Amino acid sequence: MTDEVITVTGLRKTYGDLEAVAGIDLAIRSGEVFALLGPNGAGKTTTVEILEGYRVRTAGEVSVLGFDPADRSRELRRRVGIVLQSTGVDPYLTVRETVALYASYYPSPRNVDEVVDLVGLSEKRDARVIKLSGGQQRRLDVAIALAGDPELLFLDEPTTGFDPGARRHAWDVIGNLAELGKTIFLTTHYMDEAQNLANRVAVITKGEIVAEGPPSTLVEQHLGRTVIRFRRPPGDLPPSVRDGSTVGAEIEIAVDEPTRTLHELTSWAVERGIELEGLQVTRPTLEDVYLELTRGEAGAE
Amino acid sequence: MSDAGLLAQQVRTTNKAFWRNPASAFFTFAFPLMFLVIFTALLGGGNVEVAPGVMIQQDSYYVAAMAAFAVITATYTNLAISVSFTRDAGILKRTRGSPLPAGIYLGGRVAHAVLISILLVLITAAFGVAFYQANVPTGVLLWEYFVTVVVGAMAFSALGLATTAVVPNADAAPAVVNAIILPLLFLSGIFFPLEGAPQWMIVLGDIFPVKHFAEAMLGSFYGPPLQFEWVDVLVVAAWGVVGLALAIRFFSWEPRK
Numbered sequence: 001m002t003d004e005v006i007t008v009t010g011l012r013k014t015y016g017d018l019e020a021v022a023g024i025d026l027a028i029r030s031g032e033v034f035a036l037l038g039p040n041g042a043g044k045t046t047t048v049e050i051l052e053g054y055r056v057r058t059a060g061e062v063s064v065l066g067f068d069p070a071d072r073s074r075e076l077r078r079r080v081g082i083v084l085q086s087t088g089v090d091p092y093l094t095v096r097e098t099v100a101l102y103a104s105y106y107p108s109p110r111n112v113d114e115v116v117d118l119v120g121l122s123e124k125r126d127a128r129v130i131k132l133s134g135g136q137q138r139r140l141d142v143a144i145a146l147a148g149d150p151e152l153l154f155l156d157e158p159t160t161g162f163d164p165g166a167r168r169h170a171w172d173v174i175g176n177l178a179e180l181g182k183t184i185f186l187t188t189h190y191m192d193e194a195q196n197l198a199n200r201v202a203v204i205t206k207g208e209i210v211a212e213g214p215p216s217t218l219v220e221q222h223l224g225r226t227v228i229r230f231r232r233p234p235g236d237l238p239p240s241v242r243d244g245s246t247v248g249a250e251i252e253i254a255v256d257e258p259t260r261t262l263h264e265l266t267s268w269a270v271e272r273g274i275e276l277e278g279l280q281v282t283r284p285t286l287e288d289v290y291l292e293l294t295r296g297e298a299g300a301e
Numbered sequence: 302m303s304d305a306g307l308l309a310q311q312v313r314t315t316n317k318a319f320w321r322n323p324a325s326a327f328f329t330f331a332f333p334l335m336f337l338v339i340f341t342a343l344l345g346g347g348n349v350e351v352a353p354g355v356m357i358q359q360d361s362y363y364v365a366a367m368a369a370f371a372v373i374t375a376t377y378t379n380l381a382i383s384v385s386f387t388r389d390a391g392i393l394k395r396t397r398g399s400p401l402p403a404g405i406y407l408g409g410r411v412a413h414a415v416l417i418s419i420l421l422v423l424i425t426a427a428f429g430v431a432f433y434q435a436n437v438p439t440g441v442l443l444w445e446y447f448v449t450v451v452v453g454a455m456a457f458s459a460l461g462l463a464t465t466a467v468v469p470n471a472d473a474a475p476a477v478v479n480a481i482i483l484p485l486l487f488l489s490g491i492f493f494p495l496e497g498a499p500q501w502m503i504v505l506g507d508i509f510p511v512k513h514f515a516e517a518m519l520g521s522f523y524g525p526p527l528q529f530e531w532v533d534v535l536v537v538a539a540w541g542v543v544g545l546a547l548a549i550r551f552f553s554w555e556p557r558k
Contacts, residue, residue, distance in 0.1 A: 052398060053398070054555075074400050074402065077398065080398075082395075082398040084394065087391035087394050087395035088387075088391040088392045088395070089395065090314075090387075090392060091390075092317070092321035093314070093317065093318055097317070101310070101314055104302050104307070105399045106400060128321070144395070
């Protein structure tokens with residue numbers, strides 16, 4: 001229990017008749033990178049904003065670093081860094097001035113220049129915020145959240161709008177923070193981001209958590225099977241792939257023992273001198289699981 | 302950093318950002334002087350009856366009235382509009398998630414607005430002395446004048462913060478704020494002396510703080526035969542307390558949906 005940074009039991013939040021969060025339980029341990037996934041309107045942001053102290057819950061118990069965030073204690077906010085989806089900073093201050101301003105609110109902040117370097121804004125150090133691109137402003141958001149050297153970080157879609165290079169860089173930054181022992185609560189739309197960063201993910205739809213676990217375990221539990229694909233060769237098929245489904249000119253088969261099936265298939269082809277065109281072996285990804293779990297919810301933008 | 306240090310830093314930061322937006326800073330300073338020049342050019346030169354049988358120089362009247370107008374612009378108008386903008390830009394929400402206490406953040410904004418008001422009053426008075434032979438108050442009058450400026454600036458700041466609660470979004474802020482303050486400025490004798498105005502206008506003006514503020518500013522700036530009344534300052538202060546209570550109850554740190 002002492003190891004738990006965030007504990008949530010039976011959390012509910014209703015807006016009139018709408019039940020945004022319908023009774024969820026979460027337990028996040030110190031040093032974990034936890035990702036909350038879900039379509040827009042699923043209750044993701046409501047949940048995070050209750051943990052951050054922006055919203056008051058309707059029911060349930062919530063503890064963040066031993067505090068009830070609804071009390072809005074200054075001591076709790078000194079130990080937490082927050083990257084929200086849509087927050088701004090004064091457009092007329094420079095990058096360095098902005099980070100220094102926020103750093104001054106905390107009892108033991110990080111070195112300002114070090115934080116600016118860390119998020120890759122060294123060259124923009126003395127530029128006014130109004131001159132930054134969208135991606136650069138997002139990096140500044142991350143810098144501000146890191147300024148106070150928090151032990152717990154909330155990152156609400158931290159890489160939205162980043163180009164692929166900047167995203168990789170942000171992942172490195174977040175990965176380094178995790179190595180320093182920080183606890184990170186992440187929400188994201190990008191499944192590759194969750195798969196890359198998170199030790200554990202939870203999928204939320206309609207205010208309820210429908211799946212939870214390490215990304216690899218989730219994939220195994222929900223769509224464990226490897227898929228083999230190839231273009232239909234002329235003539236008969238070997239027995240092991242006869243029950244595969246045909247998609248256009250392609251055979252697609254989900255298998256439990258990919259090594260054995262592949263061996264049968266390829267030796268069959270080699271014996272007959274057939275080249276299996278377009279042969280592919282794919283493992284399902286977190287994205288496949290996510291799409292499966294949130295089917296019918298997707299596009300609820 | 303101590304809370305006092307944090308407050309001083311908020312004032313410095315607000316000030317830095319204020320001067321780096323030259324258009325906004327320019328108009329805050331230019332409007333009162335521009336109006337002073339226009340009104341005195343149009344209506345100045347003679348005497349004006351400010352109460353039955355009490356005549357004062359029109360030019361001096363406008364120097365005092367425009368100083369009152371400057372305080373209201375720098376506090377009420379500026380805070381209501383700029384806080385609405387910072388709210389819609391998500392700056393308030395971010396500050397709310399940081400350990401900085403709400404009172405220190407808003408206290409810094411108010412303290413900056415009060416300091417800008419004092420600077421504007423000094424500039425307006427200096428302008429009046431240089432171009433309109435205005436007399437600067439001395440002795441007890443100067444003390445009364447200073448208290449009036451500070452109490453007025455704080456009260457109109459509180460009312461400005463309260464007004465953000467009825468501003469639906471930043472784009473609408475200037476319209477909402479002007480719809481509230483412009484009629485009051487006319488009702489309160491800031492632009493034209495109220496002598497000879499219809500009775501309903503006098504009564505209506507008496508309810509709101511702008512007229513009491515203007516009269517206290519005029520009375521302490523000009524001196525006899527005008528009368529400075531502490532009750533005017535008290536009415537302004539009471540409105541400030543009401544504004545503060547409304548702001549505490551209804552202030553929003555997030556954009557209103």
